[in-house]
Amino acid sequence: MGRKLTFEIFRYTPLDPASTPHMQQYTLEEHPSMTLFIALNQIREMHDATLQFDFCCRAGICGSCGMVINGRPGLACHTQTRDLQDHITLHPLPVFKLLGDLSVDTGTWFRNVGTKIESWIHTNKEFDPEAQEERMDNALANRIFELDRCVECGCCVAACGTARMREDFIGATAINRLARFYIDPRDNRTPADYYDLIGDDNGVFGCMGLLACDNVCPKQIPLQDQLGIMRRMSTLESVRGILPEFLRKKLQGCGHIEA
Amino acid sequence: MTPRSPGDVRNRLDFWQALSGACLALFICVHLVLEGSVVLSPSITNGIGWLLEVTYAAQIAAPLIVLLILFHFWIAARKMPFRAGELQIFVVHSKALREPDTWLWLVQVFTAVIILAGAFFHVYTVMTDMPITVAGSARRLHSGWLLFHAVFLPSIILHTGIGIYRLAVKFGVCRKSSRDRWRRAVWIGMGCYLALGVCALTRVWFIGC
Numbered sequence: 001m002g003r004k005l006t007f008e009i010f011r012y013t014p015l016d017p018a019s020t021p022h023m024q025q026y027t028l029e030e031h032p033s034m035t036l037f038i039a040l041n042q043i044r045e046m047h048d049a050t051l052q053f054d055f056c057c058r059a060g061i062c063g064s065c066g067m068v069i070n071g072r073p074g075l076a077c078h079t080q081t082r083d084l085q086d087h088i089t090l091h092p093l094p095v096f097k098l099l100g101d102l103s104v105d106t107g108t109w110f111r112n113v114g115t116k117i118e119s120w121i122h123t124n125k126e127f128d129p130e131a132q133e134e135r136m137d138n139a140l141a142n143r144i145f146e147l148d149r150c151v152e153c154g155c156c157v158a159a160c161g162t163a164r165m166r167e168d169f170i171g172a173t174a175i176n177r178l179a180r181f182y183i184d185p186r187d188n189r190t191p192a193d194y195y196d197l198i199g200d201d202n203g204v205f206g207c208m209g210l211l212a213c214d215n216v217c218p219k220q221i222p223l224q225d226q227l228g229i230m231r232r233m234s235t236l237e238s239v240r241g242i243l244p245e246f247l248r249k250k251l252q253g254c255g256h257i258e259a
Numbered sequence: 260m261t262p263r264s265p266g267d268v269r270n271r272l273d274f275w276q277a278l279s280g281a282c283l284a285l286f287i288c289v290h291l292v293l294e295g296s297v298v299l300s301p302s303i304t305n306g307i308g309w310l311l312e313v314t315y316a317a318q319i320a321a322p323l324i325v326l327l328i329l330f331h332f333w334i335a336a337r338k339m340p341f342r343a344g345e346l347q348i349f350v351v352h353s354k355a356l357r358e359p360d361t362w363l364w365l366v367q368v369f370t371a372v373i374i375l376a377g378a379f380f381h382v383y384t385v386m387t388d389m390p391i392t393v394a395g396s397a398r399r400l401h402s403g404w405l406l407f408h409a410v411f412l413p414s415i416i417l418h419t420g421i422g423i424y425r426l427a428v429k430f431g432v433c434r435k436s437s438r439d440r441w442r443r444a445v446w447i448g449m450g451c452y453l454a455l456g457v458c459a460l461t462r463v464w465f466i467g468c
Contacts (some may be wrong), residue, residue, distance in 0.1 A: 071355030161361050162338075164352050165345045201337065205273040208338055209429040211360035211438075228431020231273070235430070238271045 002030035003086055007043065009051065010091045013100040023089075024048075036076035036088070037065055040102075053102035060218055063151030066093050066158070067102045073155035075218045093158040095167070106154040113174045117197050121181065122189050134186070147180040147226065149219045156213035156223055168202040172213035172223040175204055179226040182233070191252065194230070195237035204231045272334050277430070279331040280422050286324060287419045288452075295455040297462050301393040308391030317391060321382050328378050332371060339368055360428075363421050370418040377411040397466045405464065412456045420449035 005028050012021040026043045037058050044051045056062040058077045065076035068091040070084060081088070096104035113119075150173055157163050157171040175198060181187045182194060198204045207227050214224040236243070236252050243251075297304040311317040340346040353361045384404070388395055400408070424445040427433035433441040 068355070071357060159356060159358070161349050161352055161364065164348050165340060200270050201272075205270060206338075207429065208364055209360070209425045210358070210364055211428065212356055212358045214435065215358060215360075222435045224428060225431060225434050228429060228434070232430050235274050235277070239274050242271075 002032075002034075004028075005030050005039065005081060006087045007039065008087065008089045009043075009102065011051075011101050012098065013052070014098055015100070030081050034081045036067075036069065036079045036081060036090075039081060039088075040076060040090075051102075052100040054104075061151060063106075063153030063218075066104075066106070066153035066155050067091065068093060068158065073158040073216050075153055075155070078218050093154050095157050095160075095163050096154055104154070106152060109154070109157070110152050110173075113170050114177070116170060117174050117178050119174075119177050119181075121184065121187050122193075123186055124188060136185075140183070140185070144180055144184055147176055147183075147221065149221055150176060151219060153218060155216045155218060159212035159216040161210050161212065162206050162208050166202070166206065169206045170198065170203055172207070172227055174198075175207070175230050176221060176223050176226045179230050182230065191233050191237045192240075195234050198230065199234040199238055204234050207231065272337065276331065276334040277426055279327055279334065280426060283324075283327060283331055284419045284423050284426075287415055291416075291452055291456060295459045297393055298455070298458045301462075301466060304393050312390055318386070321386050325378060325382050328375065332375050335371065339371075363425070367418055367421050367425070370414040373410065373414040374418055377407065377414065380407070381411065393463060393466055397463045400460070400464050405460070408460055412460070413453060416449050416452045416456065420445050420452075 007026045007028065008023050009026065010021070011019075011024045013019040026047050028039055028042055035058075037055055040051070040053050040055075044053075053067065053076070054064040055077065056064045058065075060075055060078045063075070066073060067076055068074075069076070069079055070089050073093055090102055092098055092102045092104050093106070096106050096109050099105055152173065154173075156173050160169070160171055163169045163171050178194060178198060181189065200206075204227060209224070209227075211224055213227075214222065217223055233252065236248050240248065293307050294304070296307060308317075311320075340349050349365065353365060384399060385391065388399065424433065424441060427441060428438075
């Protein structure tokens with residue numbers, strides 16, 4: 001017989017005038033290999049059909065089931081109940097718009113920030129649908145893929161002290177996204193162009209190096225390393241004309257990701 | 260993308276914050292070692308003080324350091340949780356998250372305020388009580404400044420050590436693979452400086468007895 005787990009879950013539906021924010025308790029019996037995703041579905045099936053939370057892939061791929069688990073953002077489908085204490089507290093991710101209970105709208109936030117950082121390949125080449133796809137060095141493709149693994153779950157944003165205090169901060173995920181284009185040879189943008197997009201306190205200079213983004217990322221993307229690279233690039237761009245050009249270029253070269 | 264206009268002012272605050280912080284960290288590291296020379300022999304410290312005075316290095320550097328601290332604080336303060344509710348949000352967030360690096364930033368904020376006030380009094384009392392000698396320091400310690408140093412010294416060391424670590428993190432020098440080594444090195448460094456500072460204060464205290 002498994003442990004008796006007590007779930008304390010945040011309940012509130014903003015669109016329902018009768019709803020007020022409160023915590024609600026449920027109890028379940030733990031079984032082997034139980035994840036929070038399974039537990040939440042059991043609660044919905046057996047205790048309360050009105051409980052709202054997002055899920056899709058149940059395998060850490062879609063990034064839908066991000067929530068605050070005992071104070072730390074994480075994916076419900078990635079979290080085994082055996083790694084938690086008997087009493088489990090669940091809150092929706094902060095920063096994002098609350099839809100109801102544990103369900104938040106990360107899509108609008110990511111679309112806005114994606115537009116802000118122009119999250120697409122900038123090239124002057126005309127697309128030829130008949131042409132063969134351009135070849136890319138395998139090592140470089142892997143480096144780009146490493147950064148492309150972000151599932152936009154929003155955990156890094158929810159764990160970021162800066163994002164909690166300043167709603168305009170674009171977060172580690174957006175800077176990681178731009179770092180992906182920075183190393184992509186198909187993107188024609190220069191450091192000056194990237195600087196224009198993120199070279200302010202709402203962008204890369206807003207990061208205070210708190211490292212929580214890096215530590216909670218369910219995909220273990222080295223977010224702070226990317227922030228460091230982009231910050232160094234942006235800082236060196238900001239002092240163009242102050243630092244001697246040879247020194248600036250030498251330091252700029254160091255900013256690229258090591259193979 | 261909107262091209263930058265020629266007259267556009269670039270955001271260099273982050274650069275100045277990093278540069279002024281690095282300069283101050285270097286100053287503190289050197290200053291504490293020079294002060295710590297009293298552990299070996301008070302005459303070495305007196306000699307260093309004499310040299311800094313006759314070359315006017317102390318008279319020129321002291322006000323410049325205060326100005327640099329003010330400049331560094333002024334720039335870094337744009338990130339501090341001054342606005343209503345910000346501090347509360349951050350403290351609640353840090354408690355829930357249980358991330359040491361998030362807490363370290365709060366330590367930096369609080370030590371920054373202590374240093375801002377303390378540095379002015381420290382420089383003022385030293386520069387208005389020339390020449391710089393161990394005997395003068397001992398006299399000040401016995402006239403009530405021991406408590407000040409008991410708070411000021413750990414604050415300076417914490418702020419400097421955490422500042423160096425976070426500077427390395429922010430600019431990608433301290434990477435994920437080397438983060439544990441950096442943390443260990445910074446804590447050991449801070450411990451050594453604190454031990455040196457405590458030894459120096461103890462030595463000066465007993466010289467004044």
